[in-house]
Amino acid sequence: MQRFGRLNGALIGAGVLAAGLSAGGARAEAADDATTVSELVLVGAKEAGAAGAKAATPIREIPQTVTVVGQTRIVEQNLFTLEDLMTQVPGITITGISPESPAYMSRGFSIDAYLLDGVAGIGYPGSTPDMSIYERVEVLRGAASLYSGTASPAGSINLVRKRPTEDFQASGSFMAGSWNNYRIEGDVSGPLLDSGRLRGRLVGAFQDQDMFYDVAHKRRAIVYGALAYDLAPQTTLTVGGHYQDFKPANQTGLPGYTTGGLLKVDRSTFLGADWNRFRTQDTVAFAELAHEFTGGWRIRATAQTAQQERMDKYAYVGSGAVTPTNGFTNQIAYSGENFTRQNSFDVNLSGSVNLFGRSHDLLIGADYQTKDNKYSEWRHSAFARIHVFNPVTNVPEPFYGNNGGGRSEVEQYGVYGNARLRPFDNTIVTLGGRLSWYENSTRSGGTRATPTNPPQPWTYGPWSTYKVEHEFTPYLGVVHDLNENWSIYASYADTLTPQSARTVDGDFLDPIIGEQLEAGVKAEFFDNRLLLSGAVYRINQVNRSQPDPDNEGFFIATGEVLSKGVELEATGQITNNWRVNAGYSYNKNEYETDVNNGGKPFTLVSPKHMFKAYTNYRFTEGALAGFDVGAGLNAFGETVGGTMPIAVRQPAYVVVNANIGYRVNEDVTVRLSVNNLFDEVYYARISGVGRGNYYGEPRSVAVSIRAAY
DSSP states (O other): OOTTTOOOHHHHHHHHHHHHHSSOOOOOOOOOOOTTTOOSSSSSOOOOSSSSOOSOOOOGGSSSSSEEHHHHHHHHHHHHHHHHHHTTSSEEEEOOOTSSOOOEEEEEEEEEEEEEEEOOOOOOOOSSOOOGGEEEEEEEEEHHHHHBBOOOOOOOEEEEOOOOSSSOEEEEEEEEEETEEEEEEEEEEEESTTTSSSSEEEEEEEEEEEOOSSEEEEEEEEEEEEEEEEEEEEEEEEEEEEEEEEEEOOOOOOOOOOOOOOOOOOOOOOOOOTOOEEEEEEEEEEEEEEEEEEOEEEEEEEEEEEEEEEEEEEEEEEEEEEEOOOEEEEEEEEEEEEEEEEEEEEEEEEEEEETTTEEEEEEEEEEOOOOEEEEEEEEEEEEEEEESSSSOOOHHHHHOOOOOEEEEEEEEEEEEEEEEEEETEEEEEEEEEEEEEEEEEEEEEEOOOBTTTTOOOOOOOOOOOEEEEEEEEEEEEEEEEESSEEEEEEEEEEEEEEEOOOOTOOOOOOEEEEEEEEEEEEEEETTTTTTEEEEEEEEEEEEEEEEESSSTTTEEEEEEEEEEEEEEEEEESSSSEEEEEEEEEEEEEEEEOOOOOOOOOOTSSOOOOEEEEEEEEEESSTTTTEEEEEEEEEEEOOOEEETEEEEEOOOOOEEEEEEEEESSSSSSEEEEEEETTTTOOOEEEEEEOOOOEOOOOEEEEEEEEEEEE
């Protein structure tokens, strides 16, 4: 764990804040990205891309649902982590047993496709992303395999890094909030040579906080840097990376009752030990070479490498359902060490051609990703007993050596392409596809250790490998402009998800295929500052593994899941001073064909109805000039976790947030934020009666000061 050394987070945070505040002034906050919804700018003026397209593409021309959350909203709502941000994205439900490894659900499925600057990886390369180093996040809902390779039908998350700017700018902020929550950030960018050929950016953040539940504490330090150098007027090399040292608050949530239902205990209840600890150290580096040819063609090649070292040691509740009268359950002790290395590479060529008197856009590319993981661990399943209604957290800390572990090696690569054709006036037809290869090898081994059975030497078992070869996923979309404001669209896309079950012949089952049909309407108003969209979709996920009725212990690919729904969204500005982001989603999903679950809901933890809205109004005249007021509302329908009828149920609930800012002058803004304004008591995440149920945060208050130049 010493490979990266130790960060003195407080010094780094103070240093970057000082750099931002000593710049001698502040620039006005950039306009919210919602005001530029007609283009998804990925990495600046020279290179651009999108969640739904590798090249700069108006959202109105993308025949799928896309949501963008940019800097202004990140700052106003204190969206410090990706989880904070995704909580605000329409159609997204957050679940997951680990507090710092959330799963984001869309259209009934879990999102597993992550991209950085449009470059796919195998998951996110590290722990929960800190938003200080990202300019914006683009969320594509629905099929995303064209640029992501293997993926569920849920969608993809594209995190767009901050890049060096041509003009000097600097900013810094400090925040203090409930439960001793302190955060400091700094961001400096600009030219490093008088010619402007070399530009740099340095970003840093440090956050230290207690949690609203007992004992737990969290600390994060991150530093990011990037350099961009113009090798020639049309050629730019960009290199950069970040390092993050993260110590999260480690627990696995609360159990439910043995008969079903969520516990009604204090929100401060913590069922771990006071020595629980978890530390990750992430290092990510990237290099990008971009060149623009005469005639508008562009080539971009990006390489990225990342590694994470993780250490965790904690006590937690296993499958610990309790009765209302007997709150005792087993506590498990665990320690582990984990090392992960990821690499990714992407190269693509894009441009326009004139054919039959019209201009058409073409893109071809190839990508390659690997992910290697090695872990060792120790677990004691009957370590202690804990009473969930009166927990004692100062239990003795165990000391045993690791007695098991495992390894996995994943390799994925593919070639992709699409053509955006304009066969008629006001009509764009997109034809695309991807050819994918995938291989996953795993092995594990170990002995079992208890207090009466000390750790013994152990070795790995044999490798188990499964492959997917030259699997094709098609993409087809049509967008037609009805007039200057309104467009209609329709699209068909496949997703590809490998599965490791075997047939009686010893072969791996074919991958799970998600077949998505989506149709919708998009419109722009108020000088294209406000984008409205509406979509209906139907996803058939086929080839799911099912027990072979004629051969016990083997499987056949006959299972099917159906997900269908409606999504409505409005994002942008109604006036120069009034900005709005709002979305409603309806989803119904069920097992269409399944031996054990046919006709039952597929994902009850994803609510049928969901509404999220945020609006901000900035006063520029009169007695309130300089103030801005923001308000947000998240409303969720009923959710169910676990297996019916022994399950946990969170009734429908609404959470309201608010903030008010005051621009002291052109340099400095002070903001007061209140989350969960009415102190709603609810479970933000539910999983089942065993564990993984988390209360939502009670009412919290934060005050921040931000300066920019």
